[in-house]
Amino acid sequence: MPKYNNPRKTWEYSKEFKVRAVKMSYQPDLQSKQVAEGLGIHPFMLSRWRKEYREGLLQGDGKKQVGLSKKRKVKTPKQMSENVQLKKEIERLKKENDLFKKVATVSGGSSSERFGFIHRYKKEFAIAALCRWLGVSRSGYYAWADREPSQRERSDQTLLKDITQVFDKSSGRYGSPRVHKTLARQGVQVSRKRVARLMRDNGLKARVTLVTRRQPGLKRFKNRGENKLLQFGGTIACDQIWVADVTYIKLSHQWTYLATIMDRHSRRILGWSLSHTRTTELTLAALNYAIRKGRHTEGVILHTDRGVEFTASDFQSALSKAGIEHSVNRPGYCTDNAYMESFYHSLKGELIRNQLFNGIDHLRREMGRYINQFYNRVRLHSGIEYYSPIEYERMAA
Template sequence: MGASGGKRHSKKVSTFSGRGTTEAFRFIWKHRRDYSVKALCRHLKVSWSGYYAWANREPSKRATDKADLLLKIRKIYDNSKGRYGSPRVYQTLRREGLVVGENRVAKIMREWGMKARSAHVYRRLRKLRNDLKALPNYRLEAARPTAENQQWSSDVTYIKLGKKYVFLAVVLDLYSRRIISWRLGASLSANFARATLREVFTSRKPDSGLLFHTDRGIEYRAHKTQALLKQYQVKHSMNRPGQCTDNAEVESFFKILKGELLHATSFVTMRQLRNHIKAYIEGFYNTQRLHSGLGYRTPLEFEGVN
């Protein structure tokens, strides 16, 4: 081929299938930095002026629309820090007034390698004390909440920090799926759980009769915790033995948190971890993340908080 294209490129040129003029122009465009355009046109037997007319023409409306959609999808995906898959990206586009097919969004995200972050949930291991009272699961008979502060759910999970584990306790409002209280601690105890609850009782001021659901962990069965719940006239509900899905909403939050924030990320200090969790819960999960169970609204939006 000419002087600008050495022998090392001859194999690349031979891969052209020769199916048509447009395919030839695309091939020339792809390899224009390896060879002179004139040499490529001569080799592929197409018009040099025709190639430049093709290369300089305005892109089709379809190509332009696809490029614009890709930019919008990438912006939403990046703003979520890679936490959104195609369903939530699609719902965000709809909220912005864009009419687009969900399958098209999913296809573009696959093509460009945009995949939601995810991870397995790792639950803490603990020994149960048989002298602490377990309670029935009252949620099984309760109607779904119709407003905030009617039903809460709480649980604790562990997070690896360096070579040790620390504990994260959360309280979730079952009406809006909002995380209304959380606490990070170095050890698991009744005082740890009680501190999380004291904060939320002070901030939310629920009426008497609140249904509060947890698993059967000793931090919730402890006498100190039970006394606090009794003080606020709370009806305490617990998982059935071996049925962690009874507390599915909090389990789901832990899975989301670990997949979207903690997966493949190492934290060195408790302060660093606490700051990241705070930013995630208060700056994204409660305020920006679209929840499928809420009709793709955020918890604050579902509660009517501006």
């Protein structure tokens, strides 16, 4: 068996804590389950403490044996005052219990880690109590707090400035993977985990969010069409597979619709269109945008969902004229078009969420800047080895 020099300690609740929890559970206006949830302990644990208290095994308050009942009695002024104090105490104990769980994560760590924990929570709890819980001396903590920053700490501060500069330059859109890749391109040699730690400790969190997207009703799906990508496999060059989709964007109190077309190989957005209505004209505008770029279209497979804006005769005629083959999702398999879903996730997290737009024209301008100037030209894409789409196309040419 391996020998553990610093095994993790399991926190043990004090008798005072147990007795107070038991007394709270016997209050007529409190249920045992509520007390357990408030203190962050399992109801079975509280039930065991109550049994030990009744049998005299738990004597934190000096009692040997008690016979408590849940029957309602007229409370004396003294009892009412005690109940008010107990209700206040439950909040304090809950806060302490939450801290105890955090203490367990650093109790087996180095002295420096424990001193750092004390430094973070010294405004909430007494330093003496924190030192006692973590098994360190107060003099040791004060000596640690007064010493000069170590070389590692000074290095972290210098690195944090570089990280913050990259983070701000991306308007808060880059998380630790893209910040790490950007620093590597600038010649800064640092591990990804260190970048993630510094960003986490300093509240640098990328603008991401869960995307809410309304799906067309299954009854509107048509039986015609097939998913041609199942037999095609992966891409080895640009202009082999394009993918397209439409998403909803809430603008004030009105929905707007964004249609986009992407080259699946390079992840470049080839065409997009924004409108107040979700019609065939919307998707046709995005398709014509892509075709006008002069890219090779003969034999390209365009994969979409089964929405009527893609299966309409006008849209199908435009595809045939350009020599583009149409592929559609399997019924009930929205993940067949995961590449576009991934783009919309990034778009809404990095541009739309928590932003105010003064009408659709303002949104269209910002959309153009994001897609044409940032996403296609600058943004590092994890799916193409952290290159931008245009840069990746240039390398693949």
